[in-house]
Amino acid sequence: MRMSKKHRLGAVITSAVMSVGTFMSVSTSTASAAGVSNYAQILQYSLYFYDANMCGDGVQSKCGLNWRGNCHTDDAVTGGFHDAGDHAMFGLPQGYTATALGLSYDQFKDAYQATGQTDHLKMITDYFCDFFRRSTELSGDSVSRFLSQKGDGDADHAYWGKPENQGAGRKMFWTSSGASDIAANYAAALALNYKNFGNAKDLQYAKALYNFEKRHNS
Numbered sequence: 769m770r771m772s773k774k775h776r777l778g779a780v781i782t783s784a785v786m787s788v789g790t791f792m793s794v795s796t797s798t799a800s801a802a803g804v805s806n807y808a809q810i811l812q813y814s815l816y817f818y819d820a821n822m823c824g825d826g827v828q829s830k831c832g833l834n835w836r837g838n839c840h841t842d843d844a845v846t847g848g849f850h851d852a853g854d855h856a857m858f859g860l861p862q863g864y865t866a867t868a869l870g871l872s873y874d875q876f877k878d879a880y881q882a883t884g885q886t887d888h889l890k891m892i893t894d895y896f897c898d899f900f901r902r903s904t905e906l907s908g909d910s911v912s913r914f915l916s917q918k919g920d921g922d923a924d925h926a927y928w929g930k931p932e933n934q935g936a937g938r939k940m941f942w943t944s945s946g947a948s949d950i951a952a953n954y955a956a957a958l959a960l961n962y963k964n965f966g967n968a969k970d971l972q973y974a975k976a977l978y979n980f981e982k983r984h985n986s
């Protein structure tokens with residue numbers, strides 16, 4: 769059954785806000801009583817959650833929040849997104865989030881376009897996928913190893929400051945034979961971003977990571 773425009777917009781907002789998780793409170797009391805324009809505003813605001821959590825040397829040029837700056841620029845692989853109000857970066861929530869955002873655009877692109885949010889969504893999913901590609905080392909078409917986590921959780925939780933001041937020396941967690949759940953999430957996110965925006969490199973890495981997770985089911 770075809771959803772009305774209003775219901776489709778509600779569905780895309782739900783999927784975007786679900787990706788945000790429990791770390792952002794969005795009031796629905798006024799939105800439910802008002803017109804479509806407020807739903808558009810909720811979608812717009814929910815996307816800025818990701819701007820707040822951007823990491824790496826592309827923050828200053830891409831982030832829409834002027835109080836954020838580049839951070840963790842000494843990481844062996846820069847980029848990606850902080851994931852939970854701290855700065856350690858786990859592959860599973862990053863891969864899942866990028867997949868959910870890509871799927872929301874795949875399913876509801878007319879709502880993103882009607883509200884003028886396509887460019888913002890694309891900036892975010894491109895930034896995720898650029899990080900996933902640079903986190904993946906290929907030997908031919910095969911993954912030789914990939915980065916599944918940046919930063920040690922305990923060390924990160926002991927630091928109470930802004931990411932821009934955290935400094936160098938973060939631990940990197942690479943695997944050449946495991947974390948197949950993370951590889952599968954990266955593959956899904958990259959495949960969706962290829963389907964949505966057509967970057968052939970995304971498809972190349974999606975295929976390689978998909979084969980890796982089938983080969984190393986652990």
Ligand SMILES: [Zn+2]
Binds near residue numbers: 839
């Ligand atoms: Zn950072």
